[in-house]
Amino acid sequence: MSELPDGLHEFLAKAGWGNADIDPIPGDASFRRYFRLRGGDGTGAMLMHAPPPHEDPVPFLNVAEWLSSEGLRAPEIYASDAPQGWVLIEDFGNDRMRDWLDDHPDRETAAYEGAIDALVELHKRPAGPFPAYDMPTYRRETGLLTEWYAPAQELTVDAAAYDAAWEEALAPMLARQNPGVTVLRDYHAENIMLLGDPADKAPQGLIDFQDALVGHPAYDLVSLLQDARRDVPEALEAAMLKRYLDRADAGDEFEADYARLGAQRNAKIVGIFTRLYKRDGKPRYLDMIPRVWAAMERDLAHPALKPVADWFTENIPAELRQNGGGKIT
Structure with missing residues (x-):
């Protein structure tokens, strides 16, 4: 497993996912990183890390809220800590x-x-x-x-x-x-x-x-x-x-x-x-x-x-x- 960012476990604990299994997902062309979580009860979620100053999760949160309000299928936001770059969201699965x-x-x-x-x-x-x-x-x-x-x-x-x-x-x-x-x-x-x-x-x-x-x-x-x-x-x-x-x-x-x-x-x-x-x-x-x-x-x-x-x-x-x-x- 690749090295996990500082503050990850603290954020997950506050969000109620402290005991989740964590699986890093390979990145692409940005500083954002993604992790797939699996809880002990089988529930899943995605964790996005968009750390300032290179990234800012606030626009993602704002657009997700707007899309959802308009009846479009953005992922549900479970928890966030924008100053630290953490966003916990619904897992849409593997079918890109x-x-x-x-x-x-x-x-x-x-x-x-x-x-x-x-x-x-x-x-x-x-x-x-x-x-x-x-x-x-x-x-x-x-x-x-x-x-x-x-x-x-x-x-x-x-x-x-x-x-x-x-x-x-x-x-x-x-x-x-x-x-x-x-x-x-x-x-x-x-x-x-x-x-x-x-x-x-x-x-x-x-x-x-x-x-x-x-x-x-x-x-x-x-x-x-x-x-x-x-x-x-x-x-x-x-x-x-x-x-x-x-x-x-x-x-x-x-x-x-x-x-x-x-x-x-x-x-x-x-x-x-x-x-x-x-x-x-x-x-x-x-x-x-x-x-x-x-x-x-x-x-x-x-x-x-x-x-x-x-x-x-x-x-x-x-x-x-x-x-x-x-x-x-």
Whole structure:
């Protein structure tokens, strides 16, 4: 067993779980750690440690409370000590959508239909009390590509023109995200817990939503259907986008905005995954960049992205673009 954080046993004792068995769960790309608990009576729970100053569990608690109040399936909060970074929550089990689909590939369409329908329900609610997904935030995120990917490829690029191209491409969309919807921002197959067989219309559990903002309804669709961590067939992406459009009052420009936010998110992810390797020594994310890059290239082909596509043509060599962003060393 890996070393347990200081204060864990004290928190569990106060929460009434002092005698629980503790099983650490491997982490991902953040400072958060998770532990599965099993009580002597067979009951289970999940313990999240999001220690300040690197993490802050308060946004997670706030978004979980809001989602639950709106009838959506966030984990129940059993106990928390935010200053110390501890949150004890409901255990949704082991069936992450991504892992479950590895074992049940014939149920892929049903699983994605459930995920789309959950977004439709979320978007029917007025937006939660969260910060706005505004232009400075969009541009800060796209800037990760020029900040991390370009230097990793030893490219000299025009960063000012890059920012201006994104401003031109995204500006027409901003009015259409007012008043906006709650955007979970990391809504994909690794953050959806299946609480039963999706073919039976079983509910899904939401996790990893602490960075929620108020923005455009297309963003979480992009996150789901242009998944950085899992191949989503283009035919399935198209079918699920149509399913959303058939069930939501999306507007005439929705598909153009979907392309805008697809390119925006994928540019951000290329930068983040490069940073995870170059700064944090996590090479496994490099294997995902070609998938992300391919989706970004499809998005850039939309006329709404012409200013950004022109910048890529002028600043990123064709051999890199045609090779999934190229090898990063």
